[in-house]
Amino acid sequence: MNIPEANRIKSLTHPCFNGCGGKNTRLHLPVAPVCNIQCNYCIRKFECVNESRPGVTGRVLSPKEALDRFLEVRERLGNINVAGIAGPGDALANFEEVKETFSLIRERAPGVTFCLSTNGLLLPRYAGEIAALGVSHVTVTVNAADSKTGRRIYRFVTYRDRRYTGEEGAALLLENQYEGIRRLHELGIVVKANVVVIKGLNDAQIPAIAGKLKEAGTDLCNIMQLIPVKGSLFEHIPLTSNAEITEIRKSCEAILPQMYHCRQCRADAAGTLDNDLSRFFGKAERSPEIPGCPSDSAAAGLAAAGPAEPEKSTGLFAVASKDGMLVDQHFGHTENFYMYQYKNGQVVFLERREVSRYCSGPDDCGKKHEELIDSIIKTIEGCSAVITMRIGEMPKRRLEEKGISVFMTYDYVTDAVREAAKGFRDAPL
Numbered sequence: 001m002n003i004p005e006a007n008r009i010k011s012l013t014h015p016c017f018n019g020c021g022g023k024n025t026r027l028h029l030p031v032a033p034v035c036n037i038q039c040n041y042c043i044r045k046f047e048c049v050n051e052s053r054p055g056v057t058g059r060v061l062s063p064k065e066a067l068d069r070f071l072e073v074r075e076r077l078g079n080i081n082v083a084g085i086a087g088p089g090d091a092l093a094n095f096e097e098v099k100e101t102f103s104l105i106r107e108r109a110p111g112v113t114f115c116l117s118t119n120g121l122l123l124p125r126y127a128g129e130i131a132a133l134g135v136s137h138v139t140v141t142v143n144a145a146d147s148k149t150g151r152r153i154y155r156f157v158t159y160r161d162r163r164y165t166g167e168e169g170a171a172l173l174l175e176n177q178y179e180g181i182r183r184l185h186e187l188g189i190v191v192k193a194n195v196v197v198i199k200g201l202n203d204a205q206i207p208a209i210a211g212k213l214k215e216a217g218t219d220l221c222n223i224m225q226l227i228p229v230k231g232s233l234f235e236h237i238p239l240t241s242n243a244e245i246t247e248i249r250k251s252c253e254a255i256l257p258q259m260y261h262c263r264q265c266r267a268d269a270a271g272t273l274d275n276d277l278s279r280f281f282g283k284a285e286r287s288p289e290i291p292g293c294p295s296d297s298a299a300a301g302l303a304a305a306g307p308a309e310p311e312k313s314t315g316l317f318a319v320a321s322k323d324g325m326l327v328d329q330h331f332g333h334t335e336n337f338y339m340y341q342y343k344n345g346q347v348v349f350l351e352r353r354e355v356s357r358y359c360s361g362p363d364d365c366g367k368k369h370e371e372l373i374d375s376i377i378k379t380i381e382g383c384s385a386v387i388t389m390r391i392g393e394m395p396k397r398r399l400e401e402k403g404i405s406v407f408m409t410y411d412y413v414t415d416a417v418r419e420a421a422k423g424f425r426d427a428p429l
Contacts, residue, residue, distance in 0.1 A: 003219065004188045007136040010113045014082050014137055016259070017190060017220060026082035027073050029066040030059070030267040031101050032094035035087075037119050037173060038155040039143075040233040041198065041226055059268075060088065063100035070105050073270050084115040086139075087267035092122035095129070102133050113137065117194075121159060121173055123180020131187040138184055139222075140177055141194040145208040147171035152201055155233070178216045185217025192220040192259070197240045197248060199226075206248050210255040222259040223249050227390060228408060239408075241392045242332065242359060315342045315421045316350075318380040319413050320388035324349065327409055327416045331391035332359030337380055338413065342421040347414045355379050358395060373398050380404070385423070387416050 014024065061069060074080045083105055085091045091098050102114050115137035116130070123140065130138065144150035150170025157169035164172055184191050193213045197203050210221055225245055228235050240248075249258040318337040320329035335357055339350040355376045373395055380386065385405040396406050407420045 003190055007188060007190050010136050010190075014113055014115065016115075016139070016222075016262070017137055017192060024081045025077055025079070026084060026269065027070060027080050028084050028086050028267055028269045029061060029069065029101055030085075030088050031061050031063055031066050031097045032085055032087055032091045033060045033089045034093045035089035035119075036093040036121055036158045037090070040153055040155055041196065041229065041237075043229050043232040063097055063104055066101045067104040067108070071108065074109070077270070080109075080112060082113045082115055082137075083109075084117070084137075086117040086269075090119050090121070091116040092118045092126050095122070095126055099129070099133060102135070106134060115139070117141070119173070120177035120180050121157060122176070124176055124183060127180055127183035127187060127189075130184070131189060135189065137190045137192070139192045139194055140181055140218075141196065142174075142177050142209060142213060143196050143198070143202055144170065144174060145202075145205045145212055147174060149202050149205060150174055153198065178212060181213065181216040181218055190220075191218045192222055193218045193256075194222045194224055196224055196226050197245060198234065199238050199240055201237075203240070203248070207252055207255065210252040214256050218256060220259055221252060221256040222262050223252065224262055225390065227410065230409065238393065239390055242330075315384040315417075316340070316382055317342065317417050317420055318353070318383045318386045319416065320386070321413055324352070324413060327387055327389055327411055327413055329389055330359070331386065331388040331395055333357060334388070337386075339380075339383075340413070340417045342417055347417045353379050359392075377402055377404070385420050387413075387420055 014026070016026070070080065070083055083102075085098050085101065098116065105112065106114075114133065114135040116135055117139040118141075120140040120142065123138075143153050147167040147170040150173065151165075151167045154170050154173060155165070157164045157173050159172060159176075163169075181191050181193070195202075195206060195209055195213075197206065202209070206223060213221060223245060225240050225242075226234065226237060228237060228239060246260075249260065252258060317340045319327055319340060320331055320334040321336070321338050322328055324338045335354060337353045337355060339353060341348045341350055356372055358372050358376060376395075377399065383404050385407055386399055387407045387409065389410050390408055391399075391406055399406055405420075405423065407416065407423075409416050409419070411419070
């Protein structure tokens with residue numbers, strides 16, 4: 001079945017499906033805490049879905065709270081193009097909450113686009129109900145072409161009150177994923193597949209996965225980096241570089257249209273892809289004004305007053321962050337490092353230092369920019385460590401050669417600095 005014209009039109013204003021993101025806004029509503037599979041790259045510190053960092057949320061909402069958040073965000077940002085559910089667990093493992101949330105919003109906003117993300121285990125069961133709810137776009141995370149690969153990625157699968165492991169569990173998940181995509185396709189729902197590249201496990205079979213996805217009826221493919229998460233079984237698997245991801249995407253373009261603008265968003269994301277404003281909405285468990293994590297205005301005031309003199313007995317940390325709230329920037333993409341000192345058990349903001357972007361685009365990230373990395377190292381001189389969401393192997397090696405450690409995480413800045421400080425004996429913990 002071809003995509004209905006109405007859903008095709010909705011794709012034009014869906015930032016994940018229109019090919020460029022742009023200024024179209026979306027809101028993720030974290031009403032789905034339960035997950036029914038365990039991926040080896042996911043750790044449930046944040047009750048995450050099969051993509052661990054995209055499953056991060058400040059708190060889980062009830063359907064009524066989700067409606068309140070939708071109305072608040074719509075009032076403050078203007079029109080919301082898309083309301084989606086992407087965790088922090090699996091949407092279909094929490095389908096009653098998903099149904100209630102979408103039903104409440106549909107009464108107040110008949111024209112909004114609905115989407116959801118899922119690991120696909122329950123897709124064959126719920127495909128018809130998804131369509132009946134008016135969901136026009138679904139994202140399914142599929143990481144394997146066969147059960148031999150799948151058994152190394154998925155620790156277990158829970159289906160109909162029974163836990164499956166090994167190839168049996170992986171085969172069940174894969175069968176339901178591809179069958180579920182076929183049913184969505186028949187119902188005219190636009191399907192995007194996320195594929196997480198895991199070096200040494202599935203990286204060689206990405207084209208085979210893309211081929212099976214196309215055969216099942218997938219419309220768009222998003223090949224994405226594994227984010228190594230401390231504490232997960234895959235925390236030591238090397239990061240796939242942006243250049244490598246770009247090459248893999250290009251190699252699969254002849255099979256399926258590729259997404260190049262993914263930001264691997266939070267489960268409570270709000271705003272455009274390039275500007276997540278989630279922290280400003282709803283009753284968060286943490287205040288936007290976290291001690292040591294200044295707002296832009298506070299940061300500007302501190303910077304104007306001049307940085308405090310860091311003591312050698314404490315750690316000095318350069319954090320790749322959009323606004324000093326979260327560690328949410330790739331090292332190569334950041335234009336600002338927020339400088340923090342860890343002193344007497346406190347995380348203290350010092351200043352913000354501007355740098356030139358090390359990576360200016362997907363075709364550029366693999367090039368060795370000696371002058372740029374030297375300039376960045378000079379700018380953050382005196383640091384014990386750089387804290388970043390991700391970093392390429394070459395700049396990581398150059399930093400370590402200069403005695404600057406690298407910590408990769410996706411967390412609140414204050415928590416990340418405290419965790420990084422544990423690695424330095426002279427930092428008073």
